[in-house]
Every structure is written in C-alpha cells, then in structure tokens.
Amino acid sequence: MKKYSKQLGLVLFILAYGLASYWVFTRSTPVIYQRPVTIRFAHWQIERGPPDGIAAAIKRYEELHPRVRVVQLLIPGGTIYRQWMRANLAGDTGPDIMEWGSWLDGQKDIPARYFAPLTSELAQPNPYNRGTSQEHVLWQDTFHDKLLAPRRDSPDPGQIYAVNIAETTLRLFCNIELLRQATGSVTAPKTFDDLRQILARIQAYGRRTELPITGIAGSRDNARAIAEPLFSGTLLGVSQRIDDSGILYLHNRQVLAAYLEGKWNYSDPAVKAGLQVVREVTQSMKPGFFQLRRDDAMLEFLRGESVFFFYGTWDATSLARQATFKIVPMQLPQVMPDDPEVGRYVIGPAGEGIGETSMAMYLNKTSAHPAEALDFLQFLTSVPGNQLFTDHSGWLPSVNGVDVPVEIRGFRDYRKGYALGQAPYNVIGSEVTMQWDRHFHYLIGDQGSADKYAAALDQYMPAAIRADLQSEMRNSLLLVKPQDAMIQGWAGRAAEAPGDALPRARQHELEMGQTMSEGLALQMKRVLELTAEKK
Amino acid sequence: MLSVFAAPRLRWFTLPGLILLPALAVGAPAPAELTQAWTSIANSRPQDVLRKWDADRTSRPEQLAWATAQLSVQPTTDANLQAAGKVLTGLAGGDDELAAEAAYLQARLYQLYYAQPDYAKAAELYRALAARRPESHWAQLGLVKLAMLKLYVVPDSAAPGTDRLAPAEALLAGIHEPLLQRDLHLQIGQAGIALKQPLARLLPHLVAADRIGGISGTAHEDLVVQLSVLSLRAGLPAQAKFYCERYLAEYPDNARAFTIRLKLKEAEQQLAKEAAP
Known part of the structure; x- marks a missing residue:
C-alpha cells in the first residue's frame, strides 16, 4: 500500500508538472481570465466613501464593457502620493488616470509634462448622458461649476486637463x-x-x-x-x-x-x-x-x-x-x-459662488489605452455614473442631473x-x-x-515670499519651454496633413496659452528684479 | 501565390529596387516616419525621436524635427542645445517657411533655453526674421515675442514717464494674423497693468483682444471681469455696464457674480448721474 502511494504521488507530480508545462508553453494568458484592456485609476481619497463610489461605477462600467477592466489604486495622499506619482510618471509606469491637485507642493509641472488636455472632448456632449437631462449639453457644461478649478489650474490658460468627480466644501x-x-x-x-x-x-x-x-x-x-x-x-x-x-x-x-x-x-x-x-x-x-x-x-x-x-x-x-x-x-x-x-x-x-467641484482626474499622456481611459472618465462623470458614485460614497456629485441624497443636500448651501x-x-x-x-x-x-x-x-517672510515667487516663475517657465516643441510638433502635423483642421487648431491654442504663461513669467521676473534692487 | 513564371519579372523589378531603395530613403523623408516624429514631439515624447534619429538626417524637415526634439531632451545642457542650434542655423539659411521656423527657434534658444539667456540677441533674431520673411507665421509669432521682450526686458527706454507700451504697439502694426494680433493686444493690456500705465492706454487693447475673440477657458472669464472692473475704474460706465451684463449672462452663478452685480449697479448709477440734466 505504501509502495503504491509513493508511486501515485510521483504520477500525480509528473501529471501536474506536465499540465503546468503544457499551459506555460501553449498559452500565454494567466489561469484566471484577464480582460484585454486594463485601466488603472489612482487617487488619494481613501476616506470612507469614495472608494465605494468608484467601485460601484467600475462594476457597472465593466458590465457595459466586457473587454475592459478598471483597477482602482488607493494611494495615501498625506504621506506618499506625491512621491509615488512623480516616480511612476517619470518611469513611464504611471496609471492611465490619476488625481492631481494644484496645491501639491513641488508638483506644478506635472500636468504639462504628463497629462493630456481634454479640451476638445469636453466641447462635445458626453455619450453616456444619452437619455438623461444632460443629453445635448456639452460635457464641460454638465459639471455643476463648469469645471472652475481645472480651468483655473490649467497649465495652458486656454486648456482643460481634468474632469472632477465630486464637489466638496x-x-x-x-x-x-x-x-x-x-x-x-x-x-x-x-x-x-x-x-x-x-x-x-x-x-x-x-x-x-x-x-x-x-x-x-x-x-x-x-x-x-x-x-x-x-x-x-x-x-x-x-x-x-x-x-x-x-x-x-x-x-x-x-x-x-x-x-x-x-x-x-x-x-x-x-x-x-x-x-x-x-x-x-x-x-x-x-x-x-x-x-x-x-x-x-x-x-x-x-x-x-x-x-x-x-x-x-x-x-x-x-x-x-x-x-x-x-x-x-x-x-x-x-x-x-x-x-x-x-x-x-x-x-x-x-x-462662495456655487461652490467648486473637486477630485480632479487627469488622463496620462502615455496611457497605453487612452481611448478606454477617456471613455471610463466619461462614464464616471455622466449622470448614471456619477449617480452611482454619489449613492455609494455619500459625497456630492460633480454633475448636474444627479439626485443628491437628502442628508448631504445642505452641503450645497453656499x-x-x-x-x-x-x-x-x-x-x-x-x-x-x-x-x-x-x-x-x-x-x-x-x-x-x-x-x-x-x-x-x-x-522671516520676505525671503520666503521671494523664494516662492521665484518658484512660481520657474514653474511658469517649466511650462513654457516644452510648449515650443509641442507647437512645432503640431505645426509639423498640420503641414503633413493640410486637410486636417485639428493640428493647426491645437498649434494656435498652444501658442495662445504659451504667450499668456510667458507674459506672467516676465511679470514675475520684473517684480523680483525691481524688489531685489530695493533690497 | 506567385507563379514560377512571374518570378523572373519580379526579380527584374526587385533587384534594382532593392539597390535603389536606401538611396531614395536618404534623399527624401519617409512621410510616415516624419509624421510619427512630429506626433511624438507634439505629445511631449521627444526622446522617441532622438532614439530613432541622430543629428545627421539629410532631409530638412527631419533635421528640423530632430533639432526640435533636441531642445526638450534631458539633460538640457548647453552642449545639447548648441547641437540643436547648429542644425537650426543651417536650416535658417534657406528661403522657405521651414527656414523661418528654424530662425524662430534660434531666437527661442537665446531667450529661454541657454543657461544664461541673451534677450538682446533673441530680440535681434526676431527682428531679423520679421525683416526677411514678414509674411511667415513664425516671423509674426516672433513679433509677438519681441514685443513682450520690449515690454518687460529690453525696453527701448526705461526712463520714467516713457510710454512703455508704444514700442510693442509699433510691432503690432506689422502683425496681420488675427489670432496673433489678439494675443499681443492681450499682452499689451496686461503689461500696461503691470507697468502701471494709464487705464486709458491699456483698456483699448483688452477690448480689442476680446473683440477678436477665441480666448478660451478661465482666461476668457478673467478678461470679461477685468473689462468690467477696469472700465469702471477708468470712468467708462457704459463700457463697464456692457461687460458686467455680459459676465452675468455667461457666468450667473460664479463666485465673482455677486461683486459684478454691485459693479453693474455702480455703473448704472454713474450713467444715470451723467444723463441727469
């Protein structure tokens, strides 16, 4: 009996090894079914609520799109988000969609360097709003505040780089x-x-x-x-x-x-x-x-x-x-x-006006699946997607047409x-x-x-304020310089395809934004020089 | 499937073709490759271009793309920039739009890229480009940049009481592209505020920028607010009223609407006062 059990063990081992080898050499996919497209969505809202809201929206989105899997990455904001974001973006391993805020110290250059503008997409209706009160409304106008902060925080004064998911006060x-x-x-x-x-x-x-x-x-x-x-x-x-x-x-x-x-x-x-x-x-x-x-x-x-x-x-x-x-x-x-x-x-x-929407999500310029990432953002900020977010998070929605639960309606008394x-x-x-x-x-x-x-x-402030104004100026120049190449890139694209209006339009938008940012940098330079003379 | 009879004919075409192909490739840019290069540059991925190409590209468009990519690549050492500058200098010697583009970038190198900016040299290059090819878009854009340098960095005269806006206004006359006219009007207006010029001098530029239109995002909203508030400060209640009403129509719920309503009331009171016998 002992002899047979030893043999049985050996047979089972060989069988398992054979099966594993067969799987490895004939199939490249993991044992567990993976969808062809995976979108990674990173944010720091690890409070109670938002992860549940986003998970609910993801669940519904994945039902609608069996090819796509959306992974929610919860990165603590107070401690490591900045370093994590910078390291991943620099190493080309950044998630497809990620949260960013203009108040994050030392991160002002991030949008211009790593994120794609959404301006032209925002100037069209959101397809996921079909059949809702926002069906014929431009995507940018479906937001409760028409995206005040993303417009204000944009590295190009004429561009919008983010969409907001919630509203906070x-x-x-x-x-x-x-x-x-x-x-x-x-x-x-x-x-x-x-x-x-x-x-x-x-x-x-x-x-x-x-x-x-x-x-x-x-x-x-x-x-x-x-x-x-x-x-x-x-x-x-x-x-x-x-x-x-x-x-x-x-x-x-x-x-x-x-x-x-x-x-x-x-x-x-x-x-x-x-x-x-x-x-x-x-x-x-x-x-x-x-x-x-x-x-x-x-x-x-x-x-x-x-x-x-x-x-x-x-x-x-x-x-x-x-x-x-x-x-x-x-x-x-x-x-x-x-x-x-x-x-x-x-x-x-x-x-306080009508308040401001927040939780700004940006599209990584180097995303392997930009179309799917953008599509998910559209779903999340559509009436049905944002409703799911609100219902499961307890946070105010960013989008008009979403029913606001009674218990948080007071948050909109501005x-x-x-x-x-x-x-x-x-x-x-x-x-x-x-x-x-x-x-x-x-x-x-x-x-x-x-x-x-x-x-x-x-x-102590004069030196600190001077240093911060110098940083502001450097940040403006950080945005201005790469825009030269981008302008040339779009001009080159326009020359290659004269029938396509988009590259030329993009070139002119960038020129406008760059000139504005350059003007601001020159103003700051002037103040720094004039006040240094006084000192 | 090729028949055995077709094979000799194929060889007849293919062999010289194979021999000639590299030569052809050297002489003219492969359009797809160039488009890809411009796309990479437009998407802030100049490293992709530099990974494939080096400085000895023979077609002029490819050389321009390479030099453009080289401007943004890290580390941005003066040596790297000088390599780009050398290519741009060669290209700028031509007599076409590409030469103008290269000349524009040469000026940008001196203004923004080298560790020690040389604003006077940049201004000189912008001026030379405008003199040589005044109709080129790059010369026109260069005039906008030259005007900004004159406003802030290399003024014709910085003596007290000097009209600091006049040199930029003179350059404005040479710009015929409406979008660039708009951008310079806006810059002259903003510089007028920064340089503490009279409102009567700068406000017409802001109005002109608004009339040409096409300013998007928060810059548009800021401009309408600015025209409302500064018009009132300048004692132009009718103009202030016009922009206040426009602001309230476009942004009725914005945080600035409350104050703009007060400004509108103020403008209306001033108008009523003026109208009173």
Whole structure:
C-alpha cells in the first residue's frame, strides 16, 4: 500500500508538472481570465466613501464593457502620493488616470509634462448622458461649476486637463449632544461672536466638570483649514486693494508680488485682525494640537472629546459611518462688520459662488489605452455614473442631473458675498507655509499674540515670499519651454496633413496659452528684479 | 501565390529596387516616419525621436524635427542645445517657411533655453526674421515675442514717464494674423497693468483682444471681469455696464457674480448721474 502511494504521488507530480508545462508553453494568458484592456485609476481619497463610489461605477462600467477592466489604486495622499506619482510618471509606469491637485507642493509641472488636455472632448456632449437631462449639453457644461478649478489650474490658460468627480466644501461638524451638554443649547452659531461665546462656554464646562472637552478638535491641518475662511473676512479690503488687474481673483503669484512690492504685510491692522480671529478659534483646540494631523483630530472628535470638527465635507462619510453620536454639519460663521472685536476691518461676507467641484482626474499622456481611459472618465462623470458614485460614497456629485441624497443636500448651501475671499495669505507657497507653521507658536497659547506672530512673520517672510515667487516663475517657465516643441510638433502635423483642421487648431491654442504663461513669467521676473534692487 | 513564371519579372523589378531603395530613403523623408516624429514631439515624447534619429538626417524637415526634439531632451545642457542650434542655423539659411521656423527657434534658444539667456540677441533674431520673411507665421509669432521682450526686458527706454507700451504697439502694426494680433493686444493690456500705465492706454487693447475673440477657458472669464472692473475704474460706465451684463449672462452663478452685480449697479448709477440734466 505504501509502495503504491509513493508511486501515485510521483504520477500525480509528473501529471501536474506536465499540465503546468503544457499551459506555460501553449498559452500565454494567466489561469484566471484577464480582460484585454486594463485601466488603472489612482487617487488619494481613501476616506470612507469614495472608494465605494468608484467601485460601484467600475462594476457597472465593466458590465457595459466586457473587454475592459478598471483597477482602482488607493494611494495615501498625506504621506506618499506625491512621491509615488512623480516616480511612476517619470518611469513611464504611471496609471492611465490619476488625481492631481494644484496645491501639491513641488508638483506644478506635472500636468504639462504628463497629462493630456481634454479640451476638445469636453466641447462635445458626453455619450453616456444619452437619455438623461444632460443629453445635448456639452460635457464641460454638465459639471455643476463648469469645471472652475481645472480651468483655473490649467497649465495652458486656454486648456482643460481634468474632469472632477465630486464637489466638496468646508463644514463645522458638530457633536450635537455634547453641544447641548456643554452649553445647554443646540442652536447653531449664526455669527462669529455666537461661535466665540459657545467656545467660551465649552471651555468653562470642561473646567467645571474636569472632563477633557475642547471646543474644536485640533491639529495642524484643521488649524490651517479654519484659518483660511476666517482670515478672508478681515482681508477682503486688502485683497481689493492689491487686485490691480481687476479680475476679482488673486493667484498666489499676485499676493506674493504684492508683498514684495510693499502693498501689504502681516503687521497691517486688517491682517493682524485676521490673525487675532485665528488665535481665538485655535485657543479652543487642545494644547499641542500643532504637532497632530487631521486623523488625530478626527479621532479626538469621534471619542467625544471635542464639540466641533472643522474640515471638508470629504470627511462627512467617514464621520457618519464611525461616530456613535449624532453629527450635525454647520456653516462656519464669518466675521462680519458688526463683530465687536474686529468688525471695523471687515467689508462684508466673502462669497462662495456655487461652490467648486473637486477630485480632479487627469488622463496620462502615455496611457497605453487612452481611448478606454477617456471613455471610463466619461462614464464616471455622466449622470448614471456619477449617480452611482454619489449613492455609494455619500459625497456630492460633480454633475448636474444627479439626485443628491437628502442628508448631504445642505452641503450645497453656499454663502453669497464678495469675490476675492479665496485670496491666499498663509498657504501661498511651500516656503511661506513653512514659515507660517514654524512661527505659529507666537500666535497661540497664553504667551502668544497676533502682534508677536505678525512681527515674526514680517521678519522671516520676505525671503520666503521671494523664494516662492521665484518658484512660481520657474514653474511658469517649466511650462513654457516644452510648449515650443509641442507647437512645432503640431505645426509639423498640420503641414503633413493640410486637410486636417485639428493640428493647426491645437498649434494656435498652444501658442495662445504659451504667450499668456510667458507674459506672467516676465511679470514675475520684473517684480523680483525691481524688489531685489530695493533690497 | 506567385507563379514560377512571374518570378523572373519580379526579380527584374526587385533587384534594382532593392539597390535603389536606401538611396531614395536618404534623399527624401519617409512621410510616415516624419509624421510619427512630429506626433511624438507634439505629445511631449521627444526622446522617441532622438532614439530613432541622430543629428545627421539629410532631409530638412527631419533635421528640423530632430533639432526640435533636441531642445526638450534631458539633460538640457548647453552642449545639447548648441547641437540643436547648429542644425537650426543651417536650416535658417534657406528661403522657405521651414527656414523661418528654424530662425524662430534660434531666437527661442537665446531667450529661454541657454543657461544664461541673451534677450538682446533673441530680440535681434526676431527682428531679423520679421525683416526677411514678414509674411511667415513664425516671423509674426516672433513679433509677438519681441514685443513682450520690449515690454518687460529690453525696453527701448526705461526712463520714467516713457510710454512703455508704444514700442510693442509699433510691432503690432506689422502683425496681420488675427489670432496673433489678439494675443499681443492681450499682452499689451496686461503689461500696461503691470507697468502701471494709464487705464486709458491699456483698456483699448483688452477690448480689442476680446473683440477678436477665441480666448478660451478661465482666461476668457478673467478678461470679461477685468473689462468690467477696469472700465469702471477708468470712468467708462457704459463700457463697464456692457461687460458686467455680459459676465452675468455667461457666468450667473460664479463666485465673482455677486461683486459684478454691485459693479453693474455702480455703473448704472454713474450713467444715470451723467444723463441727469
């Protein structure tokens, strides 16, 4: 019996080896069925929600297209996305579709180098919108904001490189039961002074009960996030003053240049008033918050140790799925002219328009399957595709015609008000942000004050601001130079095929965009030279 | 299937053909290969061209494609750029559109590519190209670039009180392609703001750029806002009203619409004041 079992084992081994050899030498495909086309789709939205939404859209897309497989790659944004993206794009191993954001430090050159413009496709209706309210609408106009950010962040002022999947805004998420316990009321703050009073009552409650309760869950990320909208209130007047070009919008380069030209500084009374407001809200975060990150603040809130958590609606699904208490999202009240402390510096409310769509997805220029990748993007941003995303993610859709679930409809209540509220004063560039963070301790705590912080910033910012404006100029030139070759390439294509209008049109579009970018670079160069002379 | 009788005839055609083929290939560009090269360059993949070709291409279009690819290749050392420059210099000596294209790129080398830019040399090359072939697209585009250099880097005069826009306006007169006229109008307008020139001098350029049209994306929206706001600042309420209304018609929900509505009201008040007896 033993002898037979040995032989049987040997026979089985030979049989298995033979079968494996047969498979390897006669078939090149894996044992498991692979579809002929694989699209890789990378993003950093690893919060609860978006991966589910995208997976639902992928599932439906794969049903419609049996040839195509879409792989979703979830790459953590806070830690490795930038390095991962840069390394893969440089090595020609980048995914077909990937997320990018203009605020990613040191990544400004990426779209021009590695992504394909979608302008001409966006000027046609999206085929997946057939039979929907958006059937005859141009793809670009089906987006709730007509792709504001991709237009603004485009390396070519005339081109659009991305489509957005979702829409996000900032909200003050409130642990409503804890608010009631701490203040005896569940009324949302209507003015900044209301919020000031609520935060004071929460602090008193914590002291009285000796419970580790804070007003706002704290971290460096959350402090930065809350500083921006608060800052904008007192800075509207400064922004209007430095908007020489009259476009009612300030780009980083303009704010940086205006500082070097002496048009504003951190010791300006209106700027200091903004810093004072930031100090007031960050005083309600727990000590040492600046060493923590957004995840720490979220955990603090989820543990029931803080009444408010201020961040983007991109965290709403994570909060709703993980919290054991009721969360009510509220709008952060802005500082208004009637504010008893800093109202004299405030012109009025900063407007939010109709909000902005986000989660910008770009098409890799070197994709092996550009047609299929583009097709998937069209599906994902069609009414049915975006509906699947919204239903499974709990995020606002980016596309008109999608039913917005009742529980997140409030995220679309945007504040009406003046333009220029977006003007950046703290996160204007990597050097400026570093100095902002490095000296933040002058603002907070018992020893901190707006005066001390402003003085420190005005001491260290000139060099940082100069460095950031130089980076902005270098980035513009980085875009301008490769465009020369691209223009020649399209001109060459046009000469080879005189009957085809596209290459000539593309050549002229690039020429227009390049001239605009070149003009901006020359303006920055001039400011840097003039202010260096002054120095 | 070839019959045995056809074989001798095939050989008769094939043998000389095979002998002549390389010679033909050297003398004239293979169109498909050239198209592929331009496609690679247009798609930001100059390395694909340089992998296949080297500097000794004999057809002029291929030489131009090679030099263009060489401009973008990494590392962008002056030696690499000089190799491209040498080819461009040879090509620019001709008397056709390709020569103009090469001459334009020569100027770009001095303006943007060499580690130490030489703006004066670039300006001189743009000027020479425009003098030699004024009708060429590349000469026309070169005039736009020359005007920008004059606005910011090599002004005819930087003395206080000088009209900094005039030299660029003089070059504008030599540009007949509407799209390039538009681009230069826009640049003169923007430079007027940066150089703190009177609004009355720069606004007509922005209006002209808008009238020629075709500006897409956010640049178009910015221009309409700019015309609304600057017209009001310049004391031109009728023009401000026109652009405010246009903005609100095109972008009724944008974040800037609230302020533009206020500007429109302001423009209407000024107009009513002017109309009052």
